[in-house]
Amino acid sequence: MCVEVAAVNASTIAARDSKNPQGPVLHFTPGEWTALLTRIKQDSVH
Structure with a gap:
């Protein structure tokens, strides 16, 4: 799985x-x- 992330506006981040x-x-x-x-x-450290 690859994840795309984008700031939709100042109050919302979409993934x-x-x-x-x-x-x-x-x-x-x-x-x-x-x-x-x-x-x-x-979690990735443990």
Whole structure:
């Protein structure tokens, strides 16, 4: 899976599977996106 991420506007970040562009899109606030990336980085260390 490859992930595409784009800032839709100042309050929304969208992410989707680039291999399935017609599939679902996840929407995050900047705070949610930051929290997700922080968690991913923490989990990759362990």
